[in-house]
Every structure is written in structure tokens, then in C-alpha cells.
Amino acid sequence: RRRDEAEAAPVGSSFPLGSVRLRRLLRDSAREKAAFVHGQVVGAAGEETDAVLILEKTPFQEEKIEELLRRHGKMELQMSNDIYSTYRLQPPPELSEIKVTVVHPATEKHLQKYLRQEVHLIRETWEDYKNITLPFIQSQSFSIQWVYNILEKKAEADRIIHENPDPCNGFVLVPDFKWNQNQLEDLYLIALIHRRDVKSLRDLTAEHLPLLRNILQEGKEAITKHFGVPGSQLRIYLHYQPSYYHLHVHFTALGYDAPGCSVERAHLLEDVMDNLLLDAQHYQKRALTFPLRADEPLLKRFQEAGRV
Amino acid sequence: RRRDEAEAAPVGSSFPLGSVRLRRLLRDSAREKAAFVHGQVVGAAGEETDAVLILEKTPFQEEKIEELLRRHGKMELQMSNDIYSTYRLQPPPELSEIKVTVVHPATEKHLQKYLRQEVHLIRETWEDYKNITLPFIQSQSFSIQWVYNILEKKAEADRIIHENPDPCNGFVLVPDFKWNQNQLEDLYLIALIHRRDVKSLRDLTAEHLPLLRNILQEGKEAITKHFGVPGSQLRIYLHYQPSYYHLHVHFTALGYDAPGCSVERAHLLEDVMDNLLLDAQHYQKRALTFPLRADEPLLKRFQEAGRV
Known part of the structure; x- marks a missing residue:
């Protein structure tokens, strides 16, 4: 139809x-x-x-798969090992x-x-962060007014799913722009912290554990209550590098292959908390990997410093 | 070629x-x-x-796209609006x-x-591993004969891209089943270690650092030499849980959103090595997160133990 x-x-x-x-x-x-x-x-x-x-x-249409296997033009065995084999098959035009x-x-x-754009992986040491990344972030004047608008209820106030108003350990939970809220398959929410002095993962120390615990627990509870999705079906993580330097945490449906949840960019909140528990300065010591596109100015800084 | x-x-x-x-x-x-x-x-x-x-x-092959547009069988305008239009096209079998x-x-x-299946996240402590996961793995008898076939050159010998024959610190690098080798966009190779006593990430200690270093360095070099892809454009990682319990490392093109590279399943090899350098027993201490599908017997074990 x-x-x-x-x-x-x-x-x-x-x-x-x-x-x-x-x-x-x-x-x-x-x-x-x-x-x-x-x-x-x-x-x-x-x-x-x-x-x-x-x-x-x-995509394949279920009802045509059998016909596809029966009516293929040319078929060619490519590899065979034990119970596994692979074939190439040329489908007739009307099934393709x-x-x-x-x-x-x-x-x-x-x-x-x-x-x-070509993408390259950077392995950023703490020294790289201090000498290259931090000065770069400080030289930029990316506006995050839209974040402050949400925190101050000047925008999207009706979209807030949950708030913990504590100025130090509180946060606001809102649906991400990318999610239209029509279906739970691609559920995507963001927790924005109230305090304004934490740029990214690199700033986190054991001092922030109460804040992170609140986000993890209250975020899960609010999503379960509001959308019926249990905490065990949520992927809860931070990005490094983030796309804006005001600390925020991503909540996505585990079954949703969300953009940016790859291992080279995402850090599970629970891993972050365990790292800080074992070493308060973990993120001021360890190397972190992240991808940069060829046109991003930060890549040029790393190249100039001979670090790529 | x-x-x-x-x-x-x-x-x-x-x-x-x-x-x-x-x-x-x-x-x-x-x-x-x-x-x-x-x-x-x-x-x-x-x-x-x-x-x-x-x-x-x-995937599409760049050099054949023009021919595909020229030699299509049937073409049908589907939608047209301003500067945008969409068509259906039936490609000739040899281009499909x-x-x-x-x-x-x-x-x-x-x-x-x-x-x-529905998927749930597990946060597995070391005690969970010893009491639930390890006994489960030992009770299973999933055949990994196909791995031994490769290591012993009884299968896929002509597909080996690189080998370090050392029985303790050596490995074999082969293209993954999922990659047809026609294009570099979805490049996917697997390094299989020669020793047979390392089931997964959980078994790794500082003892394995020379092996992991060989995989990282030689794997990158072999892929650059063979396929022209530089090391900075490779995502190199392990899965936990793996799909088979013989330690292996995944090499995928960074630009390729490979299945299984999400933060809840993948562990960057360089992070693993840094963890082992700082604490030889890291993977015998820390909690690890992984997804389990509703039908996987291991989930039932975690449920029976009251851990989900």
C-alpha cells in the first residue's frame, strides 16, 4: 500500500x-x-x-527471501571452514x-x-590535555547559552522530565533534540548538571561522586517512571570529547545503536564512578582516546604539536 | 586483486x-x-x-556507481518536490x-x-565472574575448532594477513567473516592468539602485556602495509563478553560503525594495556558491564543469583 x-x-x-x-x-x-x-x-x-x-x-522483504535463494543468477562459494561457509549471489533485477x-x-x-571527513584517533595524555586541548577549549567561545536557558527555565521548561535543584549536586533531565519521543526504540535523554565549573570528564574528581550518583540513580528512576523503560535497558554514558563543554550525561535505549555510543567516544557512567572511587585523580592522570575529523581545528593543534 | x-x-x-x-x-x-x-x-x-x-x-563500490546509473533495468520516479526527488532503480545482476x-x-x-531478543545490562563484579560467569563458561562446550583450524593452517591459511608464530606471544591476523574485502570502508580483521589458555579479558594480567603489545604494533603495521589504512584510522578492541572464549582482538575501520563497537561491549586495547600496566590484577578486581539477551542462559544464572 x-x-x-x-x-x-x-x-x-x-x-x-x-x-x-x-x-x-x-x-x-x-x-x-x-x-x-x-x-x-x-x-x-x-x-x-x-x-x-x-x-x-x-532492506530485505521477508516474503521474497526464498525466491531470492531459488532464483539467483550466479552463485559462488567464497570461504568454507567447519560448519561455516560464505557465498556471493547475484540476485535477479526484479528482486533487487x-x-x-x-x-x-x-x-x-x-x-x-x-x-x-577523514577521522583520526587521538590518544591524549594528561600533558596533552593541559598543553593542547585545554588552551584550545579556552580560546574558543562556543556559546552554551542554550544550556543555561534550560537550567534557568528560560527555554524547554515544559520538556523537563526530572530535576534535582541542588546547585552543587543537582541536574536537569531533558529529552535530547534528536529524539522525537514518538517511540521508545530510540529513547535519548540528557542530564545537564546545575554547576557550571565542570567542562568535561577531564575535570572530574572524587568530589563529584555525589553528583554522579544522583544522576545515575535519579535519572534511571525518572526514566522508568516516565517511560516505563527499566534501568537495565539504558546505556548511560559521557562523551569525550563532548560536543559542548558543560558536563552532561547521555541516557539512550540499550537496543538503540545511538550515534556516538562507540567505544572510542563513550565512557559508561558506572565505569567513571568506579575509576574515581579507586583514584580521585584518575582523569588527571590517564590517557584518553577520542576521534577527530580532519576539518576540526583541534586536530591541527595536535598535528602542530607533533602528537599525530 | x-x-x-x-x-x-x-x-x-x-x-x-x-x-x-x-x-x-x-x-x-x-x-x-x-x-x-x-x-x-x-x-x-x-x-x-x-x-x-x-x-x-x-556496500557500493565507488568505481561501479556510474555504470549502475547508466545500466539500470527499470527506473521509476517515486517522489519529486522542489530540488529533491527520489527514484527506485533495478540494478543489473552483475552489479548487484x-x-x-x-x-x-x-x-x-x-x-x-x-x-x-530483549537486552539487559549486567554489571559483573569479580565475585560474580568467579561464582556465576566462569562456572557457566566451563559448563558450556561451544566448539572453537574453527579457531584451531586457522591457527594450525587447516583452514583459511591463504587468508592470513600476518602471523607472529611465537607460541606464547604470537598471533594470527585474518579478515573477519563479515568483511568481503571488496572495499576498505568496512575493513574488519581479527587477531587470534596462539596460546590457548586465555579465555577473555577477565584472564588478562600484566603477564600478557608483551602479547598485547605485539598485537597492537604488528597488527597496525600489517594492516597499513597490506591495505594502506594508517593505524590512527583503526579501532582496536576486545569484546566482553566475547562470542567465543579464545582471546581475540578486533581491528575495524574507524569510519565504520561496526556492530559490537558500542561502549557496553568493547574495550580499547590501549586502555586494557594501560589498566594492566597500572595494576597487574585490574581485570581480577574491577566490575565490567556487558549486555545479555533475554534468552541467553547466562542471564538466567545472574537472575537466579539475584544479581539482575
Whole structure:
């Protein structure tokens, strides 16, 4: 039925997909089987215009899998070991589909939006933090007014799920922007601390344990009460580097593969608390790994310091 | 070139893919364009055996995208609005590929492994490990013959990327099953250690630092040499719980959002080494978090012990 609706969509000017010239691959996602490409089209008068093409393979349809296995064109054994084997199979065209999204004419901004940046891992020692990262953070004037607006109830006051008003050990829990709250599968909330002197994981010491304990316990309880999701089905973590330097904790549904929950960026709150319990200065001693994109100015600082 | 190597792989007994009967869909991932199905095969004597089939569409290959747009079979405009439009396109079979992984014969355990389940987080103390997890592991008899086949060159010998033959501090580096080696975007290799007495992270002590250092350094060098991917673009980590209890280390492309690289399951090799350097018994002291699916017998053990 959904397909019929789509087919009945209003038809605009058709894009000459077959004659597009590929300029470059902007980005691709091997996991999602998607590719973002910059293409060029030559118009009737010979003028060239830019386009972004997003190609994506479609998910399997359960009812067609058997047919797919029966009617494959070419099949090739690739590897065999014990009970495991892998094959390559060429499906017939009618059982194979690619979705193509076209942005045309595309501006430079569209192209930049989809362009992949190379990412590098940094292994930041405490000295690196003091000499490179901290001066960089201090030289930036990223506004976090939106955080203060929430803490002061000047914005999003009606979205607050829970608050502990203590100025030192309190926090506010709000749904993350990315979550539309329509379904629990991608549940995503953020706890913002009231105190304003903790930039990131690197500032945490044993002094902050009561605050962290409140976030862990009250955050879990509030989410269970409000959304019915038990604490054992929540992934509770901090980012390093964070995207803004006012300490906050992420709560996401465990079954949701949330962006930014990879091991190279996320730190489980419970691990952080255990680290601080065993060594109050853990985060002023240990090396921390994080990814930086090629266009991020902090990467340049690390490169200039000969640390990449 | 890498593809030719794969084609030259030794051919074992072929699985009758075309005559498999589908019993049910165990799980599917719309995001990853993958489906996990339970199939049944009827043997020559009429006996039925179970199989798990994992179908996965393959990532796009950059050099074939233009051809794909030019040579599509059927193309259909789906939606058009301002500068945006979407199309469905049926690719010719030779530009379309599905990877099929077969586990056959499959046991009930294999079927359960791929069946979608609710997931819970466990926070395992060292006492939990000794009293619950370790006895459970010892009571199981999941075969790891396929690991020994690789270590003894009885299988996949032509796939070995690097080997350090030292029986104590050596290892073998091979491409993971999940990677077809056609593109670097989803690069995925596994280092399997030669010694057979280290089940997981929980067994690691400072004694294993030379082995871990070899894996980190030689693994990075071999991947850079063989595939041209620099070490700073690799995510190098262990799983806890692992899917098999013979210590192994994962190497994945940093830009690839690999399954199992989430903070609740992955441990960066460099963090593991730093932990062992500071405290030889770190992994015999600290609590570790990991997810367990509702059907995993280990969860039941934790529930019976009142630990969930």
C-alpha cells in the first residue's frame, strides 16, 4: 500500500539519472549500504549543474527471501571452514532494488553537508590535555547559552522530565533534540548538571561522586517512571570529547545503536564512578582516546604539536 | 586483486542454497540491509537438518556507481518536490550482490544466537565472574575448532594477513567473516592468539602485556602495509563478553560503525594495556558491564543469583 502511495506522488521534471557524470564520492556508509555522490549534469544549452545523489540498497522483504535463494543468477562459494561457509549471489533485477535520492541543482553547501571527513584517533595524555586541548577549549567561545536557558527555565521548561535543584549536586533531565519521543526504540535523554565549573570528564574528581550518583540513580528512576523503560535497558554514558563543554550525561535505549555510543567516544557512567572511587585523580592522570575529523581545528593543534 | 585471492579459496562441500526451505525470519536489520533466517535442508536420505542463513546486501563500490546509473533495468520516479526527488532503480545482476553466510548444520544454540531478543545490562563484579560467569563458561562446550583450524593452517591459511608464530606471544591476523574485502570502508580483521589458555579479558594480567603489545604494533603495521589504512584510522578492541572464549582482538575501520563497537561491549586495547600496566590484577578486581539477551542462559544464572 505504501508503495502505491509513493507511485501516485506528483511527478516533477525528471532528472537524467542515466547521463549524470560522477565527480566524486562524497561519503559512503558500508554498514548502511549507502553512498553519497557528487554528480554533474549537462543541460540542453551545454551548461553544467551540480547534483547530490544518495544511493541506498533497500532492506530485505521477508516474503521474497526464498525466491531470492531459488532464483539467483550466479552463485559462488567464497570461504568454507567447519560448519561455516560464505557465498556471493547475484540476485535477479526484479528482486533487487536501489533507492536513489537526488538533490538538483545542488549548492556548495549541499555538497559540504554530505562530504566525508577523514577521522583520526587521538590518544591524549594528561600533558596533552593541559598543553593542547585545554588552551584550545579556552580560546574558543562556543556559546552554551542554550544550556543555561534550560537550567534557568528560560527555554524547554515544559520538556523537563526530572530535576534535582541542588546547585552543587543537582541536574536537569531533558529529552535530547534528536529524539522525537514518538517511540521508545530510540529513547535519548540528557542530564545537564546545575554547576557550571565542570567542562568535561577531564575535570572530574572524587568530589563529584555525589553528583554522579544522583544522576545515575535519579535519572534511571525518572526514566522508568516516565517511560516505563527499566534501568537495565539504558546505556548511560559521557562523551569525550563532548560536543559542548558543560558536563552532561547521555541516557539512550540499550537496543538503540545511538550515534556516538562507540567505544572510542563513550565512557559508561558506572565505569567513571568506579575509576574515581579507586583514584580521585584518575582523569588527571590517564590517557584518553577520542576521534577527530580532519576539518576540526583541534586536530591541527595536535598535528602542530607533533602528537599525530 | 583482493577479490581474486578470495575466489581462489579452497572449495569445501557446497551447501544446496537453492533448495533450502525457509522456516522463519530470526531477525532483520533494516538499517544494515541484513536478514537472519532459519532454514531447513533435506538430505539425500530424506533427513532434515537446520541451517542459519545470514543474507546481507553488499556496500557500493565507488568505481561501479556510474555504470549502475547508466545500466539500470527499470527506473521509476517515486517522489519529486522542489530540488529533491527520489527514484527506485533495478540494478543489473552483475552489479548487484548479496553475501550469504551459512551455518550448517546449525544447533538450537546457533538459532537462538540470531533470534531477536530483549537486552539487559549486567554489571559483573569479580565475585560474580568467579561464582556465576566462569562456572557457566566451563559448563558450556561451544566448539572453537574453527579457531584451531586457522591457527594450525587447516583452514583459511591463504587468508592470513600476518602471523607472529611465537607460541606464547604470537598471533594470527585474518579478515573477519563479515568483511568481503571488496572495499576498505568496512575493513574488519581479527587477531587470534596462539596460546590457548586465555579465555577473555577477565584472564588478562600484566603477564600478557608483551602479547598485547605485539598485537597492537604488528597488527597496525600489517594492516597499513597490506591495505594502506594508517593505524590512527583503526579501532582496536576486545569484546566482553566475547562470542567465543579464545582471546581475540578486533581491528575495524574507524569510519565504520561496526556492530559490537558500542561502549557496553568493547574495550580499547590501549586502555586494557594501560589498566594492566597500572595494576597487574585490574581485570581480577574491577566490575565490567556487558549486555545479555533475554534468552541467553547466562542471564538466567545472574537472575537466579539475584544479581539482575
